Amino acid sequence: MKLRHLLKLLHVAGTVWLIGCAAFLLIVALRQAGAGWWVIFSVSGFSGIAFLFSTSIYLFAVFRGVVRKQLAEEHPLTSSGIYLLFYDSCPILGSLAGLISAEAIAAAPLEWFSLAAEGSLIMTFLIWILGDPLLGLAEGLLPSCAAARRARLAAETETRRRRQENRQRLLEQIRWAQQAKQKQWSRQLLPLAERILASMQQKVPRDRLRRESVEIGAQAWQQGGTQCMQHLLVLVSQLVNEKGLSLPPLPYWWDGIGNWRRPSLKETFAKNRQI
Numbered sequence: 001m002k003l004r005h006l007l008k009l010l011h012v013a014g015t016v017w018l019i020g021c022a023a024f025l026l027i028v029a030l031r032q033a034g035a036g037w038w039v040i041f042s043v044s045g046f047s048g049i050a051f052l053f054s055t056s057i058y059l060f061a062v063f064r065g066v067v068r069k070q071l072a073e074e075h076p077l078t079s080s081g082i083y084l085l086f087y088d089s090c091p092i093l094g095s096l097a098g099l100i101s102a103e104a105i106a107a108a109p110l111e112w113f114s115l116a117a118e119g120s121l122i123m124t125f126l127i128w129i130l131g132d133p134l135l136g137l138a139e140g141l142l143p144s145c146a147a148a149r150r151a152r153l154a155a156e157t158e159t160r161r162r163r164q165e166n167r168q169r170l171l172e173q174i175r176w177a178q179q180a181k182q183k184q185w186s187r188q189l190l191p192l193a194e195r196i197l198a199s200m201q202q203k204v205p206r207d208r209l210r211r212e213s214v215e216i217g218a219q220a221w222q223q224g225g226t227q228c229m230q231h232l233l234v235l236v237s238q239l240v241n242e243k244g245l246s247l248p249p250l251p252y253w254w255d256g257i258g259n260w261r262r263p264s265l266k267e268t269f270a271k272n273r274q275i
Contacts, residue, residue: 007084014091018124021095021117028114073148075139078132087132094123185224185231192216193235200245210253217254226260 072079078087086093098119102112139145196216199209220232233250240247255262 011088018091021120090127094120197239221258
């Protein structure tokens with residue numbers, strides 16, 4: 001765990017050093033082109049966009065170095081500690097190589113910094129952008145690595161299949177439980193629906209029919225809440241249609257029972273249009 005944390009810090013430090021080297025080379029190039037400092041600072045805002053776009057090429061390498069999810073079985077070399085230490089140290093090692101070359105050619109002081117910055121960019125590009133992906137591809141071609149990858153993909157496929165089966169099984173259980181509940185409600189609520197139908201056939205006064213309907217709606221609420229009341233409403237509608245009668249305004253009479261609320265005018269209008 002400590003090594004992993006150290007490698008993350010080293011990679012971030014190397015990335016910051018790389019960006020600093022790129023900025024230094026950009027300033028040196030502008031100065032050598034004869035641009036004054038006021039030009040450099042004036043174009044820094046516009047060139048900053050291009051500079052950020054250029055450095056974004058390295059973002060996948062940064063992410064790959066900070067959050068590396070390679071499996072040791074599939075990538076035995078690029079996931080080893082020694083390789084990761086070398087990978088994260090590339091910007092700094094490139095600068096050291098540039099300093100060694102500057103010492104060899106007895107460069108001027110400014111050339112020392114330029115060669116160090118150039119070495120950092122060149123080595124980082126060669127390793128992060130070219131070398132590491134190619135090496136990872138070569139590892140995937142090895143028989144043992146390819147076999148490990150096939151085994152992992154097969155295990156993931158099997159896991160997804162089991163999850164899908166579990167979801168289907170859970171849906172079937174929910175559907176079966178809902179159907180069982182509907183059948184139970186039908187047995188329990190059918191006598192209540194027949195009471196409402198009998199009162200309608202006897203042409204009892206509207207106030208009495210409303211009181212009986214409210215009492216029956218309250219009983220349905222106690223058995224299963226608003227879903228049970230909706231099921232009762234469906235049963236009453238079926239019985240009333242079979243007898244050729246008009247359905248009483250039960251949804252309005254039941255307003256206030258539990259959390260049952262009367263339908264809005266918009267819902268009533270839409271329902272009437274469907275009818």
